[in-house]
Amino acid sequence: MGFNMTKTEKLAIIDVKAELKLLPMVLHAVREVSQKYGLEEKYARDLELATEEACHNVIEHAYPDNEKGYYQVEIHKEPTKFVITVKDQGIPFNLNLLTDEQPTDLGIKIMRAYTDEINSKYLGKEGKEVELVKYLPFEPIEEPEHPIEEELLAPKSEEISLRIMRPDETVALARCIYKVYGYTYPHEDIYYPQKFSSLIESGLVTSCVTVNSKDDVIGHLGVFLENPDDLVGESALAAVDSRYRGRGIFPKMKNLMMEHVQKKGLLGLYSRAVTVHVASQKSNVKMGAKETGFVLAHSPPTAIFKKMEASSGSNRRTVALFYVPVAPDPGHNVFLPLKHGDILKKIYNHGELKRTFNQSSNEGLSFHSQIHSHLLPEMSSAFLRVNKFGIDFLDELKLQVNDLCYRHVELIVLDLPLSDPATALLCPEIEDLGFFFSGLMPEYLDGDALRLQYLNNVIFNPEDVQVYSEFGKDIFSYVVEEWKSKNYY
Template sequence: KEVELKYRLMTAADAVSMARCMYRSYGYSYGNDFVYYPEKVKELIKSRLLHSCVVFNPEGELVGHLAMMLDSPDAKVGETGMAVVDPRYRGHGIFKKTKLFLVDYAKKNNMAGIYSEAVAVHPYTQKGNISLGAHETGFLIGFTPSTMFFKKIEKQQRTKRQTTVLFYLKLADDEKKVCPPFHHKAMIKKIYEMSELNRKIEKAEHNVLKDIDEKSQVDVKVQTEPGRAFMRVSQFGKDVVELIGFRLRELCLQKIDCIYIDLPLSHPMTQQICAPLEMMGFFFAGIIPEMFDGDVLRLQYLNNVDIDFEKVTVVSDFGKELFDYVVKAHERELSV
């Protein structure tokens, strides 16, 4: 039967109740383990990097949660995640309502959009995103560790890492110039068209190297528990490919399973270094609009990870086309 539920913005006082709700749904299997530590959650809320919608039943018990994470307090896009619904309250449309709550909140704060990673072990989260107007922009192969388990959705524990689908929901848009690698241009253009993003695709000049510094800057963020690492080129230099290769070797020696690198599509160097990075073993993942003051091209690297592509669930026709593109890019990487 229909239950009257209350939706509101999360406060630091809700951190313990949220951790309990996460445990009821996932046990201790959730990839980002900070969700089980209320003090860490409180700190993120106070620093304005975590904005969540929480759901309460008539008894005042927290039974649902969806977070929007920001890279900085003034970021133009947020990442929604940490979606949880108490198993007793599934089937009440809670995910969609929490997402709508955060969409409205993001609009009021003049944000450009919201992106998220939807699991591909079941269709429900993907369907929820699509019903809100979000579109697929990529696939992160092996993003979710095998230890993550959905109570009352999955019948048995998985043995291999699982894939997630990148979704982007546009809230506002301005025309931007982008320089995608030539061999990925057609697919990137199609992703922009599907998401109704106004982008002008340009070709990089051949002498782009003469206008950049000697030294590059590559930022690295490691998530040890789920076995993931994220690299970001924040400054291009003439040594960028060499530096990325060095960082990649370090992460592989740390036995990080999945390694991602974000390249700014506004910079012409991205067009030129994509192929050398693919020779290292990186392959196409997708794009994330407005990620760091502009769109990024995300490449991915699997560190001896075995993936069962037959168990990936993809809902939409375009999603299936994009997934096939990513799988073929992975196959090309294996043949190098």
């Protein structure tokens, strides 16, 4: 694609017989490899201790009665974290114990104490896996010694300029974000300059900044990729210093990023516009972006927008989904669920996206599903994307939903590939689990994605939502009716 991206690095894969005498070799590898690739000694030791408990659990309990068995330990590094995955094909273990709020098992307590995140799942006939995550340590931006005072508008004669952001400007960016949002912006990465620099260097984030005559960052817009191979990015983290509002900075930054990512091979940008006011929705429409859906109760009510009026409240806030192409539409074959076919065709037509609508067929499925899960604890949200359907899909989805609800995750977003006929066939059964229609994500899953969502004991009031355009109001009404059909209210 052209981005200088660093994909997830698989550093080591160890297949080992489930015997205690071989465990020191595994632990030595975890410690040495993680330190060689940038993890400080004390954090490498934490990861080693957690891995010891996970492996010991397999050795002691996965293969009873002297049954010979093996397990696999995989070490890989991502831009902001190290991950150890322990897989085995032994006797099933109650993975829900790993997420108990008050675990009684000492080994689980140790794993929880020495990691930042634990993920686990069943793999059908391939057994089960436990994923131990240790975030790379980054220093947060320091609290200003004195509160940043409200300032008058900057002179309109002052020159400002736009350019692509450098990785060494993340401290200046964090200060700009602080002026706009305080410490309330939902994605915490922005408050860790070193961490955000790492994301830029990896290619998962590309940003542009607006700077003033003193070279201070007074505006920012980023494009975020979840995976290096994604063909669409999210336009997010838009901020303009209140002293420089009214100069059309946001449209200029959006134009710059659209041109930049088009040269890098992306097909389009999607964005999420807040609905506590219509300003950001209006800006998206003026830039040629089209509404494709709404995520109800998307984020906690923490973000503030200085110098902008917004209704207050304690409920989660809804966002409008927008998409704008930056390259010629390649066209796709899609399989639409019968229930949502009309609204999806309206969205395609409004967005001027050419699609061929195919009839679903009951094609054979592989055994294993592939569901990618991205948990955002600070937002009490989880984003699931289906990369492949298998005959175990509904069972696997039920397990993940039950686990997330048990952990009090309030919002679950599920993206299904419309290029796969299984999406149309399985959609009714997925919605029987409590999911409901949220919108369309063009070019999101090697084609397009149908977005569904699930709310877990969340208060939502449609009257709190402000929608800018008439087409947006039509989509919002459809989503609300689908929400009501689940007896959430």
